[in-house]
Amino acid sequence: MEVIKAYRLTKKKITKNPIVTAWFLILLFAGVRMTLFVIEVLADVEDLFIEPSRADILFALFFVLMAKASTETTEDTFNNQTLQYFFTSPVKNVHILLSRLFKVFWYNLLLVGVVMSIITMMVKLEGITLPTDHLFYPQLYSLMILAPITGFNISLFSKQESLILKILTLTVYGQILTAVWWILNSSSELSTQLMYTLLLTPISLIITLICTPLFKRAWVAGIKGKNSQILRFHRKKDFLPNFMPTCIRKVAQAEILRRIRNRQIPATVGVTAVLSIGLLFIFHQLGPDPDIGLDMGKYFYPALIAMTAYTVVVIHSVIPSLTLFSRDGKRLWALRTTSASPGSIVWGKGSSSLLFSPLTTIIVILPITIVLHYPTIFILFAVTATLTMYFLFTGIGVWMGIMFPNFDESTRGAPDVMIMYTSLMICLLSGGLFLALPTAILEIDRFLGLLACILAADAAAAVMFILFKHSAKKYEDMEINI
Numbered sequence: 001m002e003v004i005k006a007y008r009l010t011k012k013k014i015t016k017n018p019i020v021t022a023w024f025l026i027l028l029f030a031g032v033r034m035t036l037f038v039i040e041v042l043a044d045v046e047d048l049f050i051e052p053s054r055a056d057i058l059f060a061l062f063f064v065l066m067a068k069a070s071t072e073t074t075e076d077t078f079n080n081q082t083l084q085y086f087f088t089s090p091v092k093n094v095h096i097l098l099s100r101l102f103k104v105f106w107y108n109l110l111l112v113g114v115v116m117s118i119i120t121m122m123v124k125l126e127g128i129t130l131p132t133d134h135l136f137y138p139q140l141y142s143l144m145i146l147a148p149i150t151g152f153n154i155s156l157f158s159k160q161e162s163l164i165l166k167i168l169t170l171t172v173y174g175q176i177l178t179a180v181w182w183i184l185n186s187s188s189e190l191s192t193q194l195m196y197t198l199l200l201t202p203i204s205l206i207i208t209l210i211c212t213p214l215f216k217r218a219w220v221a222g223i224k225g226k227n228s229q230i231l232r233f234h235r236k237k238d239f240l241p242n243f244m245p246t247c248i249r250k251v252a253q254a255e256i257l258r259r260i261r262n263r264q265i266p267a268t269v270g271v272t273a274v275l276s277i278g279l280l281f282i283f284h285q286l287g288p289d290p291d292i293g294l295d296m297g298k299y300f301y302p303a304l305i306a307m308t309a310y311t312v313v314v315i316h317s318v319i320p321s322l323t324l325f326s327r328d329g330k331r332l333w334a335l336r337t338t339s340a341s342p343g344s345i346v347w348g349k350g351s352s353s354l355l356f357s358p359l360t361t362i363i364v365i366l367p368i369t370i371v372l373h374y375p376t377i378f379i380l381f382a383v384t385a386t387l388t389m390y391f392l393f394t395g396i397g398v399w400m401g402i403m404f405p406n407f408d409e410s411t412r413g414a415p416d417v418m419i420m421y422t423s424l425m426i427c428l429l430s431g432g433l434f435l436a437l438p439t440a441i442l443e444i445d446r447f448l449g450l451l452a453c454i455l456a457a458d459a460a461a462a463v464m465f466i467l468f469k470h471s472a473k474k475y476e477d478m479e480i481n482i
Helices: 002-010 018-043 054-078 081-087 093-126 136-158 163-173 175-185 190-210 213-227 246-261 264-286 297-322 326-336 342-354 357-371 376-403 417-444 446-477
Strands: none
Touching: 018 093, 018 417, 054 093, 054 136, 054 175, 054 213, 081 093, 081 213, 093 136, 093 190, 093 213, 136 163, 136 175, 136 190, 136 213, 163 175, 175 190, 246 264, 246 342, 264 297, 264 357, 297 342, 297 357, 297 376, 297 417, 342 376, 342 446, 357 376, 376 417, 376 446, 417 446
């Protein structure tokens, strides 16, 4: 009972706005249907240049859900200061641990259940034939049950303050991932593989219970590390250009400093560099002219660059923009009492997401396009298209962040899954609309295509200006009653 009570007190808030919920479901249905369409098309291609095996697909799905659970555990448990009330109460540590584990477990399985229900419904109604065997889904479900527990434990061990203990526990427990990979790629019968994967779940749960004494240590280390960033970075002089208005410059600098203290900027720049290296690795493996079938080889690298650029803009702009206001929490009233106008505050916060766009654009676009020996006009087109996404996505992110803020201190203002998914899909659709025409013109005439892309960038900047202006009005009308 204590576990259930603790879970009810700490469960995540999900937006109850019916319009947002309906839009989220529509986008979810559309995303699932597009995925099924791609699977159908690829199933009809005889010679794919990359043919993922059954084991590769299962392990990839397991790893994604495990990483999601690990990230959620780190942010929502080990960086959550409100858990101090539980640790100072008569509730046992094992009950607190199980409540947090159950929370991660429940929301991950809920997401899997909703997606699989939609897939099942579409497969039955439309008569879609998927290239799966009779034991694919039981094994998939067994891995989906194991993944949240594995992610929780990895987060638990990675938050240990002792470096030796951290390395030792992660090395030992990391063999669970090795075991999953070995089971899926073994020559055993599918039923035997299923039995082994089912056996890993109670083993992981037993390890979690045995390591209960490490739970509070991990939380203390997480909170200590979070609070130690407060006064680490300080500069008296402005480091942004003076042509920016003073209020906007001060707010933007404060946001950048906060992201530096929380190590968000080095982390995102590192991820960007990894994505760029990944593009170069794919080029090294496949060469300049990969044969992907369907006579689509010449579009492979441009599409890959576009997808990578979208991912980078989302990481650097959309996700930070969604939390620009909500993560201030009760401190948001302080900005309202200053002489800065709401418009200056919105522009300052939004500009903090735009200032790194040239750096990230150069890291992603230039290496792969130079290696591919693309013409200068195409490189300029790719850079301009990425800047178009930055303008457009930042405006959407700031607007969504001010329209649907989450002032739950336990989540540090992180948006719920509906707002996050809706924002990403809106960005994807709007980016496609803005760049579809310039891309089509580029096929006909490169110079005109570049001019059309510059025009699209101007239009995206205008949309960002309008969204910032509307966001400032909403911010001024916001009732800070938290």
